[in-house]
Amino acid sequence: MSPIDNLELLESRLRLSRRSFLKSTAAGAAALGSGALIRSQDAKAFAYEPYSRDDQLHTVVTSCAHNCGSRHMLVAHKLGDVIVRLSTDDGRYQLDGAYGKDTEAEPQLRGCLRGRSYRQRLYSPERLLYPMGRVGKRGEGKFKRISWDEALDYVAGKMIELKDKYGPTALLDQSYAGASYGVLHKSDQIEGLLARFLGMFSCRTSSWSVPSYQGTTTSSRWTFGTTEDGNEDDTFAHTKLMIMWGWNPAYTFHGGNTFYYMRMAKQRGCKFVLIDPQYTDSASAYDAWWIPIRPNTDAAMMAGMAHYIFTNNLHDQAFIDRFCMGMDAGTMPAWAANTPNGRENFKDYILGSYDGQPKTPEWAAAICGVAADDIKKLADLYARTKPAALKASWAPGRNAYGEQYNRMAAALQAMTGNIGVLGGCAEGVGKAWHAEAVAYPYDQYSNIWFASIKSDRWAHCVLNYPNVKREEVGLWQREDELDGVIPNIKGIFWQGSDWFNQLTNINKEIEAINKLELVVCMDSTITPSGLYADVLLPVATHFERHDVALPWYKGHYYIHRPKVIEPMGDSKTDLQIFTELAYRLGHRTGMGDRFGRTYNPKADRSYWDNPDPVDEAYLREWWETKVMPHQHVDMPWEDFKRHGVYKFKFDKPHVAFREQIEEGKPFQTPSGKIEILSSQLAQISDWTRTMYGYHVPSIPKWIEPWESLNSPKTEEYPFHLISPHPRWRTHSIFNNCSWLRETYEQEVTVNASDARRLSIRTGDSVEIWNGRGRVVVPVYVTERCMPGVLVLHEGAWLDLDDQGVDRSGNPDMLTLDEPSPAGAFAYNTVLCNMKKTNLRHRPGWDKLATARSHVFRRDL
């Protein structure tokens, strides 16, 4: 079948108009010889036309599969091999389920707008159905269809060539959690299938920092010794004060039902506060006290709060004495005095004992733009309300020195004794409880790497090789002769990752990618990254393969994901592709079948043609040897498959560090305490030999970012741009779905007074630029945004004109590829300027009309 025929087939499958769909159902009914009967039944519901009702369709329970922060149930309603509509959890599918069952202990897992629009992504014209080879220049988007044989042989040949020529660091692993997040078919920086594949091939440079929340991750490891600092989402229903610091669960959803539990909290009298440059939908839905703050100054405001709490004696000294290290002089360990970096304690820093500058609310106000009285009022409220949750979200950590914000938050959480108690909060990362996350072999071959760099430094590394210092790329230390060896990156693999579009400073990436000799993109749709690939490998979506979904980091359940439909086109699963590549590489390098068999031990080479029995075996084994014994689940695998979902029921809500506080169990830090003073950081004297590269104070401190509304650069670039996660995309995923594009427009949010000054109105197009790049985007003028701040959501699909201006409005044209020492991406540390323009914005690659939702401002 030609690609053209196939597009038509696709379009008919799209069934975007009810009538075109009807043709096929009517034909099907007639063929069954029971058309009349069905029509009369239909007539009961729909007087005007036959239309399959849910009960006439085949129902399959499955779930969503992206790195959105949640994991909700999707229920597919099928006719033949086509999904004709999706619904979600309605309470029927769990053990003892019933239609409408939706309790506080076992709430329904209702999908969000992205999940509900999944059919559009599944059957989209942007879907990759066949392997493609590049025929134009990188980025030009010209490909021709090739066979799997050609594609795999080309990739295998190049892999061997690059490894032989450039050594074990030549291939950069840029796998991410984008599209393949399940226990078996996983794309991930560490636990992913690609990591194991390249590691076993002995050629892999890994990317260690996580774009979304590395500042938080590092901070939580230093402070608590773990990233599992999260409460389950139901605990939020028990708090009395919820401080949403840069947190917008109305957009990010953040767990199965977090936003809904917070509604319960509100009904039970909880007060909400939002600290954010924007008055978000979370602020309005929870009726929060909004405190607008200058971006990237959060740690200063928190220091001001700490000063108020200490000087008014509102801290919980008993808690500090028992559980904290380095909070004050009394909790300093004796050894600290002899360390190169650990001689200061937090309280004395706050009081100004070291630098002569007390971090008073007035001092903080001058930095963060929040009135000193408001800082005091909030500090007072937080210190006196018990229990109170300071939810330190990730966004303010995606900043220059973002880790300091997260550490400062932990200090506030600890000094008020809100850790380990129901209704309090120690987040942070927010990863709640430990799910069994891996169903494929996770063994000595997993996550092998020969160099590991900060993820946003790859372009810098490629462009400057070999004149790169290890600290510039955040090289992870090793115990062998490869320590300090700068990777010679010559190829990139993207698996479930659109990183070219999503990392920082895209213009620099464009320069770097042309130096590479192999770029492989594995995805289920074309992506902006894919346009720069040499080979596109079509990957079956989670509807087309067998897996189990686990919640991303909140929510306690598993959802079975059977193969709902057959893989479309020639698409294969990631595991199939790596297995087959392993066989091919083995045969070419004299290993025979060994590579393939070790990579995928339950399979032989026939896995390429039929993965089903092997996938079933992995999943069953995972359920029976990990989930059932480790998590005390007694539901057999077959029953789980029949139900489609397993919801855990806890005796009491899961609160992070409850055992530490209630039973005195040590924290997982070296000292067993909450380390306000980090033991690890205290000992370091040569920072270049650490992955951080540069000095990090061992206690939380305010550090001036390299650009902000307080810096002299504002003369040239007077606006601070932030790029939060959108609600209508998962990063860049779903940007091609018209239903979702109808709910929003990529646009820059501007405060009304700024707009007036520049004579800009809603709907005008503007250019936003700085020294790194330029974008064109429409404007949305509002009073809900702080003056001086621009908001442009990340994830728009890069669309360059011939001058290199991005017409889609992708903020990463403007971001800087300069990570914080701890690895925090500085996505939200961006100064820029803005002006009205005649350049044309393009909302997407397709020719869709997009319509902004109705906005009424009738009081103005």
Added chain:
Amino acid sequence: MTDTNDKSRIKAAVQRRKKAVYTPVVPDVQLGFVHNNVDCIGCRACEIACKDKNGLPPGPRFRRVQYVEGGTYPNVYAYKVNVSCNHCAEPACLPTCPTGAIWKRKDNGIVDIDSTLCIGCRRCEAACPYGAPQFIPEQNIVSKCNLCVDEIEAGRKPYCVMACMMRVLDVGPIDLLRENKYPTKAIGPNDEPVKAVRNFANPDLTDPSIVFVAHSKGKVQP
């Protein structure tokens, strides 16, 4: 804006027109919606669920979540008003239809358009004060929310209601909803249902089957 018009004249005209062409069906039970304007996060899962269920192309939206915002920085507010078709007791759309395609069901009060009779004249679209009828250019017909009558008849609730992540949208017998006697999560323990809010047309026009929990800035004088 509306001050320039004399509301009573409009009402009288509407009444005259209705009387001339239409005797309202009085349903056994009138179903209707409830939406909590305050607790709604505006996620629009309800909209997308509806579009997916009804196989709508980009453009027409049976359910529309309106974002309302106001105030002056930093004293601002925002809320949502979520409306589909209100399956009105006295539908404005129905008498305008020249082919009789629009009809009201006796059992549950659902107002439906028979698409085999619709000629795409778009009169109902103009008549409905709430913007419910949606023109679908590809098919040259007008279509709208039918309250998921197939799900109602199967004993289940509509797709949009079952999609609501915050449980702030629900369906039920409208007289019970109005009296706050119908058990629903959409109305919280401290909430009161009201018939009219700002950003929603005057309910006197058609007696729509919908109640809201109003935002403090969205309240209207009874």
